[in-house]
Amino acid sequence: MIRSACLGAVFVAACAPAAAGTLSAIVTDAGGAPVADAVIYAVALGARPAVAPRPAIMDQVNKEYFPLVVPVQVGAAVTFPNKDNIRHQVYSFSPAKVFEMKLYAGTPAKPVVFDKPGAVVLGCNIHDWMVGYIYVVDTPYFAKTGKAGSARLEALPPGDYQVRVWHPYMKAEAALLTLNLAEGATGDASFRLELSAPQKVPPAEK
Amino acid sequence: MVLRSLQTRIIVFFVLLLCILQGMALFLMSAANERIAKNQIAQELVVGERVFRRLLEQNSQQLAQAASVLAADFAFREAIATRDEGTIASVLGNHGRRINANVVMLADLDKKLLADSLHATATQSTFPFPTLIESAQQHGRASDTVLMDGRPYQLVVVPVLAPIPIAWVAMGFVIDDSVAQDLQALSGLQVSFLSRSGNGSWTVHASTLPSASRGELAAHLGVPGATLTLPLAGEDYETRRSILHERGDVQITAVLQRALKEGLAPFTRLRDTLIALALASIALSILGSVLIARSIAGPINRLAGVARKVRDGDYSQKAESGRSDEIGDFADSFNYMLEGIFERESKILRLAYEDTLTGLPNRAMFIDRLEQAIQASRRSGEPVVVMMMDLNRFKPINDSLGHPVGDQVLQEVARRLRDSLRESETVARFGGDEFAVLLPVGGMQRATSAVNQIERALASPILTQGQPIDLGASIGIAVFPSYAEDSTTLIRHADIAMYVAKRNSASFTAYEPDFEQGKPSQLSLLGELRSAVEEDQLTLYYQPKVDLRSGASGSVEALVRWVHPKRGFVSPIDFIPFAEQTGYIKAVTRWVLERALRQCGEWHMRGLDVKISINMSARDLNAELPVMVSELTARFRIPLPLVCLEITESAVMEDPARALETLERLHQLGIRLSIDDFGTGHSSLAYIRKLPVKEMKIDRSFVRNMVADKDDAVIVRSTIELGHNMGLKVVAEGVEDHAALMLLTKLGCDEAQGYFIAKPLPPEEYEAWLRRRQEIGDKLTESGFISDRRP
Numbered sequence: 001m002i003r004s005a006c007l008g009a010v011f012v013a014a015c016a017p018a019a020a021g022t023l024s025a026i027v028t029d030a031g032g033a034p035v036a037d038a039v040i041y042a043v044a045l046g047a048r049p050a051v052a053p054r055p056a057i058m059d060q061v062n063k064e065y066f067p068l069v070v071p072v073q074v075g076a077a078v079t080f081p082n083k084d085n086i087r088h089q090v091y092s093f094s095p096a097k098v099f100e101m102k103l104y105a106g107t108p109a110k111p112v113v114f115d116k117p118g119a120v121v122l123g124c125n126i127h128d129w130m131v132g133y134i135y136v137v138d139t140p141y142f143a144k145t146g147k148a149g150s151a152r153l154e155a156l157p158p159g160d161y162q163v164r165v166w167h168p169y170m171k172a173e174a175a176l177l178t179l180n181l182a183e184g185a186t187g188d189a190s191f192r193l194e195l196s197a198p199q200k201v202p203p204a205e206k
Numbered sequence: 207m208v209l210r211s212l213q214t215r216i217i218v219f220f221v222l223l224l225c226i227l228q229g230m231a232l233f234l235m236s237a238a239n240e241r242i243a244k245n246q247i248a249q250e251l252v253v254g255e256r257v258f259r260r261l262l263e264q265n266s267q268q269l270a271q272a273a274s275v276l277a278a279d280f281a282f283r284e285a286i287a288t289r290d291e292g293t294i295a296s297v298l299g300n301h302g303r304r305i306n307a308n309v310v311m312l313a314d315l316d317k318k319l320l321a322d323s324l325h326a327t328a329t330q331s332t333f334p335f336p337t338l339i340e341s342a343q344q345h346g347r348a349s350d351t352v353l354m355d356g357r358p359y360q361l362v363v364v365p366v367l368a369p370i371p372i373a374w375v376a377m378g379f380v381i382d383d384s385v386a387q388d389l390q391a392l393s394g395l396q397v398s399f400l401s402r403s404g405n406g407s408w409t410v411h412a413s414t415l416p417s418a419s420r421g422e423l424a425a426h427l428g429v430p431g432a433t434l435t436l437p438l439a440g441e442d443y444e445t446r447r448s449i450l451h452e453r454g455d456v457q458i459t460a461v462l463q464r465a466l467k468e469g470l471a472p473f474t475r476l477r478d479t480l481i482a483l484a485l486a487s488i489a490l491s492i493l494g495s496v497l498i499a500r501s502i503a504g505p506i507n508r509l510a511g512v513a514r515k516v517r518d519g520d521y522s523q524k525a526e527s528g529r530s531d532e533i534g535d536f537a538d539s540f541n542y543m544l545e546g547i548f549e550r551e552s553k554i555l556r557l558a559y560e561d562t563l564t565g566l567p568n569r570a571m572f573i574d575r576l577e578q579a580i581q582a583s584r585r586s587g588e589p590v591v592v593m594m595m596d597l598n599r600f601k602p603i604n605d606s607l608g609h610p611v612g613d614q615v616l617q618e619v620a621r622r623l624r625d626s627l628r629e630s631e632t633v634a635r636f637g638g639d640e641f642a643v644l645l646p647v648g649g650m651q652r653a654t655s656a657v658n659q660i661e662r663a664l665a666s667p668i669l670t671q672g673q674p675i676d677l678g679a680s681i682g683i684a685v686f687p688s689y690a691e692d693s694t695t696l697i698r699h700a701d702i703a704m705y706v707a708k709r710n711s712a713s714f715t716a717y718e719p720d721f722e723q724g725k726p727s728q729l730s731l732l733g734e735l736r737s738a739v740e741e742d743q744l745t746l747y748y749q750p751k752v753d754l755r756s757g758a759s760g761s762v763e764a765l766v767r768w769v770h771p772k773r774g775f776v777s778p779i780d781f782i783p784f785a786e787q788t789g790y791i792k793a794v795t796r797w798v799l800e801r802a803l804r805q806c807g808e809w810h811m812r813g814l815d816v817k818i819s820i821n822m823s824a825r826d827l828n829a830e831l832p833v834m835v836s837e838l839t840a841r842f843r844i845p846l847p848l849v850c851l852e853i854t855e856s857a858v859m860e861d862p863a864r865a866l867e868t869l870e871r872l873h874q875l876g877i878r879l880s881i882d883d884f885g886t887g888h889s890s891l892a893y894i895r896k897l898p899v900k901e902m903k904i905d906r907s908f909v910r911n912m913v914a915d916k917d918d919a920v921i922v923r924s925t926i927e928l929g930h931n932m933g934l935k936v937v938a939e940g941v942e943d944h945a946a947l948m949l950l951t952k953l954g955c956d957e958a959q960g961y962f963i964a965k966p967l968p969p970e971e972y973e974a975w976l977r978r979r980q981e982i983g984d985k986l987t988e989s990g991f992i993s994d995r996r997p
């Protein structure tokens with residue numbers, strides 16, 4: 001099942017010069033429909049250039065985390081600006097990052113640094129239905145699919161990469177994909193995921 | 207039992223009827239009630255099961271809600287997230303107690319048991335109810351009734367959300383008696399929880415039933431879903447099973463029950479009320495029936511009693527009345543009937559035994575009393591006297607003054623008779639002017655004094671319409687046991703004696719057998735006389751009279767003779783009085799008149815002028831007589847002086863005024879009149895003098911004995927002198943010997959008749975006698991018969 005779900009035909013064209021390569025990925029669900037909010041990330045199998053992690057923002061808008069999924073590189077600092085006029089109390093019991101913020105309004109002064117790879121499920125202690133995901137990857141090359149189910153990883157140095165996909169609703173770990181990306185080439189990857197229904201507590205108020 | 211009396215039947219009928227109806231109603235109602243109660247309980251159980259299910263569901267919802275709230279507790283989640291076994295165990299225990307969970311378990315998302323408050327060592331095993339987790343995955347929470355360590359629990363499973371599920375918390379609540387009681391309070395049913403493994407025996411875990419019934423319940427439990435009746439500890443329960451859990455070979459079931467008694471309770475109360483009502487109504491109906499039956503049967507019985515009295519002739523009792531119902535009407539009608547019967551009976555008795563005009567006893571009653579007196583006389587030997595009395599001159603009073611006056615006279619006579627006799631003596635009126643007297647004691651002596659009393663009583667004239675009426679009476683006396691053995695004969699004897707007295711113008715006569723020796727019964731004679739007149743059995747004989755001076759015989763007295771076809775010769779004495787009594791004498795007289803005048807006419811035509819004397823009775827002296835005589839004399843062309851009518855003194859005296867008038871008419875016609883039987887009556891000479899008579903007859907009773915009896919001779923002599931002084935021709939009758947004839951001649955009597963001269967003769971024999979007499983005329987002269995007449 002897992003295997004069948006990860007049947008991805010990967011074709012890498014190495015026609016590009018020794019310039020940075022690009023990886024274009026498509027994620028569909030079992031029915032072939034495009035899947036948004038899937039995190040595509042590529043881990044270089046060879047030398048890993050040190051790239052400083054970029055900070056990220058997980059907004060709380062209208063008593064929901066926005067966006068649903070925020071992919072970050074290990075060590076990235078994420079701020080949680082509260083755009084609502086009420087307070088939120090963000091927490092996570094995920095092993096990748098256990099934290100709890102005090103009730104706050106506006107943007108907290110200190111961002112949260114995510115220093116371990118893995119999925120961090122965000123909850124709000126006073127709004128049970130609020131669920132957000134910080135997906136922490138140990139690579140600077142990652143992207144999130146849009147509504148069309150596609151994502152594009154750019155400025156990838158040539159080399160071999162493991163390409164992985166993660167989605168909060170996926171039923172099992174998807175098969176990873178290994179590809180060699182030539183200089184200036186564009187690699188294609190496609191994933192098919194089996195998703196379960198989102199496990200959400202229905203909002204009591206909103 | 208034979209229900210004889212109406213009362214008993216009414217009571218028994220109504221009470222039985224009521225008992226049967228009430229019994230049937232109760233029986234039907236009880237049967238229907240039990241059915242209704244069972245149906246109702248079955249219905250209640252079905253509804254109760256739904257309620258029970260709903261309650262269980264709500265219970266589990268509440269438990270799940272509570273568990274969810276608990277699982278959402280941040281500290282709890284934080285503790286879970288620590289994955290520290292000790293911490294987890296303590297937070298489970300702590301939070302479980304918050305909602306009174308009896309067991310709390312934690313499983314990871316792979317259904318691995320992380321903690322178990324019941325079994326501290328049982329980690330790393332699998333969660334025992336994985337399907338609950340699967341159900342909770344789908345529905346957010348799940349609950350079930352499960353068996354753990356042999357006890358039933360209501361187990362709820364909820365996720366631990368952070369905010370997505372990170373673990374499953376199961377919280378169990380043991381089902382014990384208090385849970386069952388809570389459910390009973392809400393459902394109104396007996397609630398029991400049982401379980402079994404496979405087809406093993408049931409175990410009761412919790413129940414609202416008394417402990418004694420629980421074991422029986424486990425033993426008797428039947429098929430689920432069906433309502434059945436289970437007897438538990440002597441009480442019937444309508445029972446319904448509701449399966450709560452059936453997985454593998456474990457089955458947990460709830461048993462819902464309701465005691466049939468409870469369902470029947472309202473009906474039982476109703477039935478008890480109805481029984482009480484039925485008993486009360488039966489008692490009332492018995493009372494009512496008794497009262498009604500008494501009110502019907504009582505009066506009817508009393509009416510029957512009165513009717514029995516009436517049957518025995520006692521009219522003194524009346525049916526009780528005054529009620530306004532049918533029985534009251536009946537009693538009133540009954541009383542009217544009694545009065546009617548009583549009045550009619552009295553009237554009938556009066557009519558039967560009383561003379562309505564005078565109020566005296568009638569013939570029937572008289573005979574009754576006479577019979578009694580005769581009976582008494584037979585024992586005591588005391589003679590019984592019967593007196594028959596007949597008023598003289600009543601008939602003309604009645605005829606001339608009218609019946610009302612006649613009735614008044616009779617009433618007055620009755621009153622006087624009654625007053626003049628003793629209380630013990632009976633005076634009865636037999637009809638007409640005929641009275642009878644019964645003297646039960648005293649015999650002839652008393653009879654004589656009674657006659658005197660009666661005569662005195664009737665002596666003073668009776669005043670009617672201001673007119674004094676003189677009444678005389680003829681009394682006949684008969685004595686029992688002389689000559690008579692029975693009442694009929696006795697009365698007949700008195701009757702005969704009365705006629706004799708009347709005929710003899712005596713105030714009374716005692717019966718003697720001579721009166722009717724060998725004579726036919728007078729009563730039958732009356733009937734036969736009628737046919738004698740019609741069939742010409744009567745004949746006229748003519749007794750010659752001779753002139754005592756000339757010795758010539760130029761006149762006869764016509765005497766009626768009756769030659770009865772069977773009896774032969776019947777004397778006028780035997781039938782004339784009775785003919786006078788009945789009034790039939792008129793017919794006889796008419797016949798005699800016609801015959802005599804016809805004969806006279808015949809003789810006259812043949813040159814033989816015979817003066818003919820004809821006897822008239824009192825009844826003949828009416829206005830018709832002159833008419834009839836003039837008509838007949840005209841018809842037979844008779845010179846009127848040839849006709850002489852003889853009238854007795856008593857006949858004239860019965861109705862002197864009318865007699866006088868009639869006689870005057872006859873006199874004016876030129877008819878000769880003669881006073882018959884002179885001397886027997888009490889009429890005064892002054893009155894006789896007024897009568898237009900030419901002739902006077904001396905009664906035979908004086909003539910017969912005048913030769914032997916000086917007194918009679920004096921009477922004859924003075925009568926002849928009297929007659930001559932009054933200018934009358936004196937005729938003597940009853941001359942039976944030569945001495946009498948000689949004496950009469952010597953006394954100057956004008957004419958004589960009698961057997962010595964000639965007996966009554968048929969016409970032709972008279973003619974022969976007349977011729978013969980002419981021939982022997984000398985002989986008579988020689989005998990000095992007419993010597994004085996010789997010039």
Ligand SMILES: [Cu+2]
Nearest residue numbers: 088089124127
């Ligand atoms: Cu919030």
